[in-house]
Amino acid sequence: MAIDSKVVAQxxxxxxxxxxxxxxxxxxxxxxxxxxxxxxxxxxxxxxxAPMAHPLDVTQPLREDEVSEPNVRxxxxxxxxxxxxxxxLVPRVIE
Amino acid sequence: xxxEVVIGLEIHVQLNTVSKLFSGSKxxxxxxxxxxxxxxxxxxxxxxxxxxKEAVRKAALFGLAINADICRxxxxxxxxxFYPDLPKGYQTTQLAEPIVGAGIVEIQLESxxxxxxxxxxxxxxxxxxxxxxxxxxxxxxxxxxRAGTPLIEVVTEPDMSNAEEAVxxxxxxxxxxxxxxxxxxxxxxGNMRFDVxxxxxxxxxxxxxxxxxxxxxxxRFMEKAIALEVERQIDVLEDGGKIVQxxxxxxxxxxxxxxxxxxxxxxDYRYFPCPDLLPVAITDADLEELKAAMPELPNxxxxxxxxxxxxxxxxxxxxxxxxxxxxxxxxxxxxxxxxKLAANWVMGEMAARLNAxxxxxxxxxxxxxxxxxxxxxxxxxxxSSKIAKQVFExxxxxxxDPDAIIEAKGLKQMSDSGELEKIVDDIIANNAPQxxxxxxxxxxxxKKKIGFFVGQAMKATQGKANPQQLNQLLQKKLx
Numbered sequence: 001m002a003i004d005s006k007v008v009a010q011x012x013x014x015x016x017x018x019x020x021x022x023x024x025x026x027x028x029x030x031x032x033x034x035x036x037x038x039x040x041x042x043x044x045x046x047x048x049x050a051p052m053a054h055p056l057d058v059t060q061p062l063r064e065d066e067v068s069e070p071n072v073r074x075x076x077x078x079x080x081x082x083x084x085x086x087x088x089l090v091p092r093v094i095e
Numbered sequence: 096x097x098x099e100v101v102i103g104l105e106i107h108v109q110l111n112t113v114s115k116l117f118s119g120s121k122x123x124x125x126x127x128x129x130x131x132x133x134x135x136x137x138x139x140x141x142x143x144x145x146x147x148k149e150a151v152r153k154a155a156l157f158g159l160a161i162n163a164d165i166c167r168x169x170x171x172x173x174x175x176x177f178y179p180d181l182p183k184g185y186q187t188t189q190l191a192e193p194i195v196g197a198g199i200v201e202i203q204l205e206s207x208x209x210x211x212x213x214x215x216x217x218x219x220x221x222x223x224x225x226x227x228x229x230x231x232x233x234x235x236x237x238x239x240x241r242a243g244t245p246l247i248e249v250v251t252e253p254d255m256s257n258a259e260e261a262v263x264x265x266x267x268x269x270x271x272x273x274x275x276x277x278x279x280x281x282x283x284x285g286n287m288r289f290d291v292x293x294x295x296x297x298x299x300x301x302x303x304x305x306x307x308x309x310x311x312x313x314x315r316f317m318e319k320a321i322a323l324e325v326e327r328q329i330d331v332l333e334d335g336g337k338i339v340q341x342x343x344x345x346x347x348x349x350x351x352x353x354x355x356x357x358x359x360x361x362x363d364y365r366y367f368p369c370p371d372l373l374p375v376a377i378t379d380a381d382l383e384e385l386k387a388a389m390p391e392l393p394n395x396x397x398x399x400x401x402x403x404x405x406x407x408x409x410x411x412x413x414x415x416x417x418x419x420x421x422x423x424x425x426x427x428x429x430x431x432x433x434x435k436l437a438a439n440w441v442m443g444e445m446a447a448r449l450n451a452x453x454x455x456x457x458x459x460x461x462x463x464x465x466x467x468x469x470x471x472x473x474x475x476x477x478x479s480s481k482i483a484k485q486v487f488e489x490x491x492x493x494x495x496d497p498d499a500i501i502e503a504k505g506l507k508q509m510s511d512s513g514e515l516e517k518i519v520d521d522i523i524a525n526n527a528p529q530x531x532x533x534x535x536x537x538x539x540x541x542k543k544k545i546g547f548f549v550g551q552a553m554k555a556t557q558g559k560a561n562p563q564q565l566n567q568l569l570q571k572k573l574x
Contacts, residue, residue, distance in 0.1 A: 014363055016177055053170040053192070053368040059376035065112050065149035068119030069133035076129065076137055086128035087236030090179040093226060 103253035116245035117144030132239035138182035150245040153277035163198030180224035193218035213252040258321040320345035404434035430467020
């Protein structure tokens with residue numbers, strides 16, 4: 001798939017990145033280069049290869065179901081832009 | 096030609112672990128906001144998730160309970176979107192390799208008909224936090240205590256064709272997850288949340304466009320929301336309109352629903368395997384261990400109730416539907432020594448009072464032992480069934496054990512026939528006209544007219560006369 005400035009704008013929106021329109025063309029080119037490289041990878045014959053979710057050949061260590069974390073509310077709220085009644089405050093969101 | 100309804104469900108089941116899915120934060124409801132949100136839950140840079148063994152175990156146990164294949168190397172992925180109650184900017188969930196594969200849940204309908212609902216898959220994921228819109232003067236408050244709570248999302252195939260089937264499935268799923276002890280099943284606390292996908296079509300046509308009604312947290316609301324949405328879709332299509340694929344929100348208080356967001360501006364979640372987490376392995380030995388520890392499933396319990404207690408299929412179905420009810424019933428039956436009476440009382444008087452006061456059976460003021468004692472007294476003839484209801488009420492009101500109540504209130508059925516005989520003689524002596532009338536009636540009328548004397552005798556004995564004994568006595572004396 002080819003990336004144009006419309007796709008750049010959409011991806012930027014999804015990632016909440018502000019992209020100047022002036023940079024859009026250059027970004028499209030760079031992203032297309034990356035996709036071209038991925039296209040090359042796609043040509044490899046992987047018919048006999050199982051899909052890989054992780055490069056390490058190990059599995060996830062699991063943790064016992066125990067409470068180990070302290071209450072860090074005061075520290076967390078201290079560094080928040082706004083807080084009230086134990087809650088973080090954000091601009092109103094309504095679905 | 097009528098419309099055919101197609102329903103599929105997605106159900107979020109909250110696992111009842113002690114700690115969260117990826118952190119050692121405590122999992123409990125009712126705590127002060129943000130006191131159970133650790134640095135991992137807050138999405139702080141530099142933190143790493145570590146998977147909770149018990150959550151994996153419980154998800155796999157569910158898979159075994161619905162005869163599903165368990166994925167031996169399930170993979171966590173990131174579902175990316177921005178929302179204030181999702182501090183990391185992504186939800187850690189599963190997509191391509193969910194822990195539980197395809198399975199089957201059998202439901203039974205009121206008609207007695209059985210039907211299989213196929214489970215597409217079930218995956219492990221974390222819950223988000225809560226957004227609070229009130230009390231923050233135009234701002235939104237964020238409480239992240241719930242962030243990171245382990246859920247399994249169960250996704251069905253579109254195998255249900257009306258609200259009754261969907262509710263029967265929901266109840267069955269509730270019975271399964273509570274029976275195997277992976278979820279507390281408290282709907283009012285959001286332990287189970289249902290998303291309902293509904294579409295309609297003419298029989299034989301391809302599937303119609305579906306809508307999703309989200310976050311229904313009671314069986315009743317689910318039933319009503321489905322009925323409302325089916326009606327709406329029929330109206331739209333019969334007026335020549337088109338169904339728009341969208342998410343809808345149902346308001347149970349007003350029985351209305353509204354569109355939440357149109358899927359035209361479809362969310363692009365850009366899933367990818369979470370680089371912070373390795374595949375979760377489940378071995379043959381793990382599965383053997385889980386199978387050995389599998390608690391009794393609702394279907395097995397139902398079959399046992401029919402065999403052991405000679406209950407009807409209907410009674411057995413109702414009583415085995417939840418662990419709490421099943422356990423209560425078995426305790427009552429044991430204490431009272433009569434399964435049929437125990438079933439009748441648990442599903443009758445007991446259920447009616449619990450419903451009226453919106454109480455769970457676990458909060459019943461009358462304990463299983465007390466109800467059992469009441470039934471024992473009913474069975475051995477100490478009290479009549481009418482008096483039993485009175486004793487039940489007193490017990491419910493906290494006046495003590497049935498035996499103590501019967502004693503204190505002098506409710507023992509009159510078993511001394513001499514005493515009863517005297518009362519009957521008095522009644523006959525004092526009601527000459529009625530006696531003559533009775534004696535001059537034919538058999539059919541006599542059956543009705545004896546009621547007068549029974550009433551008088553019950554009044555005189557304050558309901559303590561043994562009804563059978565009284566009837567025999569009256570018939571003899573009035574001849």
